[in-house]
Amino acid sequence: MGKKVKIITIIIFLLLLAGGSTWFFLFKKEGKAEEVKEPSIDEVVEASVDIGDVTTNLSSENYIKMSFTLQTNSKEAKEELTKREFQVRDIMIKQLSNMKVEQFQGTEGISSLEQILKKEINSLMQKGKVVKIYTTSKIIQ
Known part of the structure; x- marks a missing residue:
């Protein structure tokens, strides 16, 4: 039973890591798209x-x-x-x-x-x- 708990914990950790990374890159790109500078x-x-x-x-x-x-x-x-x-x-x-x-x-x-x-x-x-x-x-x- 201990082995299954470790595997589930690792899977949850990897999913959270992947989700966090995806969220970071999506919102990071949106911020840059909004930075279109009007000419002086x-x-x-x-x-x-x-x-x-x-x-x-x-x-x-x-x-x-x-x-x-x-x-x-x-x-x-x-x-x-x-x-x-x-x-x-x-x-x-x-x-x-x-x-x-x-x-x-x-x-x-x-x-x-x-x-x-x-x-x-x-x-x-x-x-x-x-x-x-x-x-x-x-x-x-």
């Missing part, structure tokens, strides 16, 4: 590209002039985006030309435009990506 303002500025005024006719009888700042995820992406500025402007003009003045009422239209532009510009990118587009000015006439 200096890092944002360092990885951003200003696109000057983009002026075009809307599909209605109005015209629009907008400026954007594009935040990338790396210096390499910023360099590539700077070289591709003519392609970025082309995408912006085509998107704006298909829009009507009503689509710019409120923040939803601008947010939607920013998401569309981000998706299309990222399809060009090879050395990184655009993580955020900021609309820095907008004039409709």
